[in-house]
Amino acid sequence: MGSRVLFVGGTGQISLPCVAEAVAAGHDVTVFNRGKREADLPAGVTSIVGDMGDKNAYRALGEQNFDVVAQFMVFKPEQMEEDIATFAGKCGHYIFISSASVYEKPPRHYVITEETPAVNPYWPYSQAKIACEEILAKSEGLNWTIVRPSHTVRNGLPTMVGENDVIPRRMLAGKPVIVAGDGATPWTLTRSEDFAVPFVNLFGKSDASGEIFHITSDKAYTWDDIYKAIARGIGAEAKIVHVPTDTLVRYNPEWEGPLTGDKSWAALFDNSKVKRVAGDFSCSEDLDEVLAEPIRFLKARMAEGLAPGGELDQLIDRICAEQSALGA
Structure with a gap:
């Protein structure tokens, strides 16, 4: 018999495929979110529209005594404190979605395990996730598990500093794009649908209690190959300009977090821990297949007309011109 599962979130980049997988696995699924995103929830899913900031409405969720709560929308310590107050003693299994960006920078070892320290001095986003993890680990009356996704893709393109559609638009215009470093850093990409299978298999597992897991593909790609694959998917050329991270x-300076605190470093993961508990799983390792869904979403946006890049586009122009002029 399936469990009664609450997704806080449920329509995002990672969470929507997890909702679909949970339904397919026979669980009774409810999602709680603000109803701001257009998403086709699977048949049978109960949708509750609300805001985590509405304390009374949010606390009422705890009174429903869900078997599993999958929390995708906690990013700050005060939100974690509120979740503990809401769900402690009132749910069977609480799963917090953290981030693999919490892992130590710079890394001591080229392969990341769950024993790798959570220390990121460069990115406030990661520091807040670390603080949330620490608060959760000290909580009482909550059977918790922490899950750390790495770069997981579905409807957004994997770019280095959040340039999003600026990158393909520049490629289509024949303009250069920036890759930090020499482009050879290995970076792991995981499809959301591949993440969803082991994630849902953690629900209610006693061996997951009080444990931390990352869930990623076992395959990494260089950033040059990622950008070339994006270009290939839209019929363009990737004119890459390599620029040192510093x-x-x-x-x-706002790029320090996503670069120095994350994407400038190699990201290779050992998934043996989660496989022991959730069962073996496989992820697509063909880069074109990994990017097929993000490219499909991109083409839908292109059909409506991509927004101009504005100041970011101008900054990329300047950086590429000045970097390319060195040594000339």
């Missing part, structure tokens, strides 16, 4: 951060 140089990019001088141009835009």
Whole structure:
């Protein structure tokens, strides 16, 4: 018999396929979110529209005593404190979605395990997730599990500093794009639908209690190959300009988090721990297949007309011109 499962979120990049997988596995699924995103929820899913900031409405969720709560929308310590107050003693299994960006930077070892320390001095986003993990680990009356996804793709393109559709638009216009470093850093990409299978298999598992797991593909790709695959998917050329990370951060200090705190480092993961508990699983390792769904979503946006890049586009132009002029 399936469990009564609450997804806080449920329509996002990672959570929507997890909702579909949970339904397919026979669970009775409810999603709680603000109803802002257009998403086709599977038949039979109960949707509750609300805001986590509405304390009374949110606390009422705890009174429903769900078997599993999958929390995708906690990003700050105060939100974690509220979740503990809402669900402690009132759910069977609480699963917090953290982030693999919490892992130590720079890494001590090229393969990341769950024993790798959670230390990220560069990215406030990761630091807040670490703080949430620490609060959860000290909580009482909550049977918790922490799951750390790495770069997981579905409807968004994997780019280095959140350039999103600016990158393919530049490619289609024949303009250069930036890759930090020399482009050879290995980076793991995981499809959301592949993540969903082991994630749902953790529901209610006693061996998952009080444990931390990352769930990723076993395959990594260089950033140059990722950008070339994006270009290939839209029938364009990737004119890549390599720029040192510290140089990019001088141009835009806000890039320190996603670059120095994450994507400038190799990301290779050992998934043996989660496989022991959730069962063996496989992820697509063909880069074109991994990017097929993000490219499909991109083409739908292209059909409606991609927005101009504005100041970001101008900054990329400047960086590419100045970097390319070195040594000329």
